[in-house]
Every structure is written in C-alpha cells, then in structure tokens.
Amino acid sequence: MKKIYLAILILLGIVNLYAQDYYLIQLNKKENTEEYYSNPLKMLSQESLDRRIKYGIQLDEKDIPISNERLNQIKKINLVYNGHSKWLNSLLVSIDDISAIDELKKLSFVSEVKSLVRNESADKILQESSQDKRVVNKDIVYGESDNFIKKIKLDVIHSKGFKGKSMHIGVIDGGFLGADTITPFKHIFKEKRIKDVYNFVAKTKNVYQQHEHGTTVLSTMAVNLNGEYVGAAPEANYSLYVTEDTSEETLKEWMYWVQAAERADSIGVDVINSSLGYDDFDDARYNYSIDDLDGTTAFISEGAKIATSRGIMLVVSAGNYALQKWKKIGFPSDPEEVFTIGNILNTNVGSGTTSYGPNANGSIKPDVSALGVSIKTIGSQGTYKLSSGTSFSSPTIAGAMASLMSAFPKVPLETLKQIVRESGHLFPSHKNNIGYGYPDFSKVYDVLSTLSTKEINPITFKIYPNPVTSTVKIYTKNIITSIEIINLNGQLIKGKQNSKEIDKSSISRWQI
Structure with a gap:
C-alpha cells in the first residue's frame, strides 16, 4: 500500500467509505459440460491433462469455464466486475445500488448473491504495507545461497542430478521488477524457461516493471550461477503471476490469486509458490477472524484447496505476524492440504516474526520451516541483498519439492509431503511456529529410494x-x-x- 496519503483524499475516502460493497455471486451448475469433457483441450493444456493422468485425477465441473453468456449477462447489470473463478463457480463484484442485487437474483443461473461484509460496525483501517536424462553433476558451489540450501541438505539431491528439470513452478507474487533484464536471470530467458506471465491486477502481461518482491523470491529458486549463487530448483521452468495490488488491500486480490492458481493449473504447472498472505483489509468490515482459519471459510483458502486437488504441490508462506495483533498464520496457508512453511533461524528456533499455528481445526501449521532470516537474495538491480521472512523460506521448500519431484515423479504428493514432515528435526514433536522444524532432504531421498511401489501409494x-x-x-x-x-x-x-x-x-x- 502507498505510504503517503494526501489529507483531502483520506477525507473523500471516509465520506464514500461504504459507497460500494463486495459481493460474491454464486452460480448454478454449469451448462455444456459434456462438450468440455469430450474435448478437454478446450479448457486445459496437454501438460495439465498429463499431470492429472499421472496422479489419477478425474476431470470435474470445477475444470469447466464459466460461459461468456453468463458473464456478459451479469456485466450488463449496474455493478463493478472484479473477476471470476471457474473453480469456485462465482464472480466477485462491487455494488453500490442494491437494486442490482434484485436484478442478479432474477437471473436463472444465479444461486446466491452473498455479501462479503463481516462486520458492519468496523471502522476503516489505513495501514502501510510491509515488504515482505539423469546426469550426476560435478560439485556445485552455492556461494551466497549456501546457507539456506545446505540447511535442509538439498545439496545432496542436487548432487545426484535432480535440480527440478522438467518441473514447472508457478510463482504468485507482487511483481518481478527487473527480472527480464538483470544478469543473474539472463540464462533463464535464454533457455526459454519462463513459460507464462500475467499481471492479474493490471490485466496485462507486464510483470517486470513493478515491485521487486517476486524478483527476490524467484532468485532463491531459479538462479543457476555455479560458484556464485544456485537456487533450490535451478533447472525448472517458471511461470510468473502478479496478484498483489500494492496500492490497497482488498478482496480483489483474493480473486486475483485464485485466478492465477487456475491459470497455473490450466497450463500444467506442477508446483506453486505463494509468498503472499492476508490477515486484514483496508476496510475492516471484510476482516476474517482467527476462527475462520479452517481451510474453507475464506474463498481464497477454498481456491487453494481446489488447487491441491488438481495435483499441484501448493507451497505457501505462513506469514510474519507473530509480533502483530493477529499472530497466527495467514490466508491461504490454513488448509490442511496446503504445504505451509515457517521461518527458522540457524540456531533451529523460529524467527521472532514467523506466524503461529495450528489452524482452526487443530491441524499442525506450519508443516515445516526453512531458513528465512537475513538470507542473500537478488534484487531488481541484479545485486545481492539481505531478505527476511517466510516469503523466502517458502520458495526454498517449493524449489526443494520440485527437485524432489524430478527425482521421484511417480510418488503421490501427499506421500512426499508426509515423508518431508517426518524428516523434520523435531519430528514427531512439533512447535506451533515452526511445525516439525527444518526438513532433511538427504534423509527424504534415502527413504524414497528404499520404498517399493506398493509402499509409496497415497496415504489412505x-x-x-x-x-x-x-x-x-x-x-x-x-x-x-x-x-x-x-x-x-x-x-x-x-x-x-x-x-x-x-x-x-x-x-x-x-x-x-
């Protein structure tokens, strides 16, 4: 969010504070489903279909797009369209004339028009945002990335030749400023390993001219400069998505996030890293409570659950709220199926800011943790900088999971996650701020190498x-x-x- 607010703009904002409210329009069962089931390439790429076949995932109605006819009928009504989700079969809109609600309810395909206001009496809150073929390799010198890679013994998997090759990682973030021009990333573009980009906030493919948070996150995974800096998945393909609007904190960002996950699914992404989390909004009427961290109440969390059901390894930062009023993990890190990552120090204790679990259902969150305090990342100028937070521990694990998946492509994702949890330095114990602690990917590799096919079936x-x-x-x-x-x-x-x-x-x- 902007750090400077002109007084006159604040006053005008207060006068018009509740002029428009957010609503979620839930639609009835989709039409023309058989057409898409008979021709799945109309809705998903071959890579996406291949991933579902590998994990035995059936196509369902969530995969089918919302028809343009339905979208257009809704857009003709006096409202502001903010986005839609095929997974949720719903649209996010802003309405200031309540007669629009009656018009929506008259549409035969609309099942519910749900206000997203959660607290009518709440005052507006203005905040500042915080930046948050197998070949055994020659020896890899990690350089500036040595500490966070070797902390989880990911170098052992890399040394066996598995560095994420053939894996596709989607990065959902706030912007990738300079990533297309700075020297440390040039090899990624030269090798054509950036497969897709989209800015859901600006509705363009320009992801490289705003905010460097995504650039620093990407560096911890994608850079491959032996002797200087080697990321967690230096041979993977990447797709880059902007969903964070740095000028405001609203529910639109949740819809952008779900749309990005849907797009990542449709093009065949294997892993998603999201170093984003939410606890409250500029307009406090839309704030959720800690009791809502149950994996289903918040629609962004529901979208995250669906992403995992499509066979995607979804890795999300737990958040940096420990010293704030919220203290707990943020949305969408709350679903049990999401791999939630905390922030640990070299001394094996949680950082002072890393968020606390469990989720509202009592599930252990975060699942595991990685080093995320004063680690070296690469910023928009192509130079090293010190970065801290779960924003940087999360991509380390996301890249590690991609490298692991390249070594064991047929192992079910739930099995991979469980074995990684069990490799944690605290397992079977855990702590509410770091989960099972930091994992040992060398141990994970050994366990998976000795298991039979029967033993690596999904956990039932x-x-x-x-x-x-x-x-x-x-x-x-x-x-x-x-x-x-x-x-x-x-x-x-x-x-x-x-x-x-x-x-x-x-x-x-x-x-x-």
Missing part, C-alpha cells in the same frame, strides 16, 4: 485433530476393527472395537 487414512483434544478420530474408507492407545513403554492404555474414534479425556498424562 488420516488421524485428526492434531494435536488431539479429547477425541482421537480416524478418517478412512477402510473398516477399523479396533483402536488402541499405547504409551511409550508399550503398555495398552485404552482400546475400542469397531469404531473410528476413541475418547482419551479420561487418560491422565501420567499413564502416557
């Missing part, structure tokens, strides 16, 4: 909530004949037959 059950409160529950499609709680001495504490849950509230901590 879940135990929740984590941490457990009073009742342990198991989600599975299989029949459970018995559940047993056994302490560290191997003693049976409690058991239950033919049930998928067991109450532990009567068990004292001395028994365990």
Whole structure:
C-alpha cells in the first residue's frame, strides 16, 4: 500500500467509505459440460491433462469455464466486475445500488448473491504495507545461497542430478521488477524457461516493471550461477503471476490469486509458490477472524484447496505476524492440504516474526520451516541483498519439492509431503511456529529410494485433530476393527472395537 496519503483524499475516502460493497455471486451448475469433457483441450493444456493422468485425477465441473453468456449477462447489470473463478463457480463484484442485487437474483443461473461484509460496525483501517536424462553433476558451489540450501541438505539431491528439470513452478507474487533484464536471470530467458506471465491486477502481461518482491523470491529458486549463487530448483521452468495490488488491500486480490492458481493449473504447472498472505483489509468490515482459519471459510483458502486437488504441490508462506495483533498464520496457508512453511533461524528456533499455528481445526501449521532470516537474495538491480521472512523460506521448500519431484515423479504428493514432515528435526514433536522444524532432504531421498511401489501409494487414512483434544478420530474408507492407545513403554492404555474414534479425556498424562 502507498505510504503517503494526501489529507483531502483520506477525507473523500471516509465520506464514500461504504459507497460500494463486495459481493460474491454464486452460480448454478454449469451448462455444456459434456462438450468440455469430450474435448478437454478446450479448457486445459496437454501438460495439465498429463499431470492429472499421472496422479489419477478425474476431470470435474470445477475444470469447466464459466460461459461468456453468463458473464456478459451479469456485466450488463449496474455493478463493478472484479473477476471470476471457474473453480469456485462465482464472480466477485462491487455494488453500490442494491437494486442490482434484485436484478442478479432474477437471473436463472444465479444461486446466491452473498455479501462479503463481516462486520458492519468496523471502522476503516489505513495501514502501510510491509515488504515482505539423469546426469550426476560435478560439485556445485552455492556461494551466497549456501546457507539456506545446505540447511535442509538439498545439496545432496542436487548432487545426484535432480535440480527440478522438467518441473514447472508457478510463482504468485507482487511483481518481478527487473527480472527480464538483470544478469543473474539472463540464462533463464535464454533457455526459454519462463513459460507464462500475467499481471492479474493490471490485466496485462507486464510483470517486470513493478515491485521487486517476486524478483527476490524467484532468485532463491531459479538462479543457476555455479560458484556464485544456485537456487533450490535451478533447472525448472517458471511461470510468473502478479496478484498483489500494492496500492490497497482488498478482496480483489483474493480473486486475483485464485485466478492465477487456475491459470497455473490450466497450463500444467506442477508446483506453486505463494509468498503472499492476508490477515486484514483496508476496510475492516471484510476482516476474517482467527476462527475462520479452517481451510474453507475464506474463498481464497477454498481456491487453494481446489488447487491441491488438481495435483499441484501448493507451497505457501505462513506469514510474519507473530509480533502483530493477529499472530497466527495467514490466508491461504490454513488448509490442511496446503504445504505451509515457517521461518527458522540457524540456531533451529523460529524467527521472532514467523506466524503461529495450528489452524482452526487443530491441524499442525506450519508443516515445516526453512531458513528465512537475513538470507542473500537478488534484487531488481541484479545485486545481492539481505531478505527476511517466510516469503523466502517458502520458495526454498517449493524449489526443494520440485527437485524432489524430478527425482521421484511417480510418488503421490501427499506421500512426499508426509515423508518431508517426518524428516523434520523435531519430528514427531512439533512447535506451533515452526511445525516439525527444518526438513532433511538427504534423509527424504534415502527413504524414497528404499520404498517399493506398493509402499509409496497415497496415504489412505488420516488421524485428526492434531494435536488431539479429547477425541482421537480416524478418517478412512477402510473398516477399523479396533483402536488402541499405547504409551511409550508399550503398555495398552485404552482400546475400542469397531469404531473410528476413541475418547482419551479420561487418560491422565501420567499413564502416557
């Protein structure tokens, strides 16, 4: 957001504060679905279809675009169109004349017009934004990136020849200023590894002339200058998307984010890194609460869940809110399916600012952490700079996952994530600000190398909530004949037959 506000503009803003409100228009079942199912290349690239085939993911109605006929009918009404999502089957609009709501409800394909105002009495908040063929390689000298790469032993995977080749990473950020001209990135463009770009805020393909946050994030993954600086996935392909409007903080950015994820899916991206997070807005009436961090309440989080269901490894920074009033992880890092990344120091404790979990359902968040304090990145001038925050620990893990996926392309994503969690230095314990701690990708590689095909099938059950409160529950499609709680001495504490849950509230901590 802009750091300077002219007094007269602030006054005018207050007078017209609630002139327009945000609404989410939910649509009925899409039409012409059979046409798209019969001709899937009308909606998805071959790369996207190949990814779904690899992971056994079926096409569904979420993949089908919203028809132009429906969009055009809505745009004719007296409202401001801010964007739409095929995944959510909805449009984000601004309305100042409530008669438009009645007109929308008359449309046969509109199922709901939902106000996104959450607190009518809230005052407007003005804030400043904060910047936030396999060949075994010769020895790699990481140079300025040595500390954050070797902290998670990613160099071991790189040394075996796996550096993200054939993987496609989508980067959702606030801008990639100078990335198309500075020397450290020239090899990426020369090798034609930038596959797609789009600025969802400006509605152009210009992503290189505003804000350098995305440039610094990209450098931690994509740069490949042996002896000087080598990123986490230096041989991967990249697509760059701008969704952050640095002039304001509004719900439009959430819709831009979902649109970027949809576009990344449609062109066949394998991994998405999002070093963006949200906790409140300029207009506090739209603010969500900590209780809404359940992975489904916020529509950006719902979009994130859908992205993972398309076979995308979605890696999101946890946020830097620990010293702020919010303190918790931000949206959209709250869904259980999202790989959420915290910020850890070289001393193996969380940074002072890294956000806290768990999410509202009790799922451990962040999942793991990486070094993200005063690490070297490359800015818009092509020179090194010190950067801190989960914005930089997240792409380290995103790039690491891409390199891992290039080594084990047939392993289900949930299995990869779980083995990475289990490699964390705290596992099986965890801390609310760094999850299972920093992972060991050397250990992950060894585990995956020794598993049989049968053993790397997708995880077919879940135990929740984590941490457990009073009742342990198991989600599975299989029949459970018995559940047993056994302490560290191997003693049976409690058991239950033919049930998928067991109450532990009567068990004292001395028994365990």
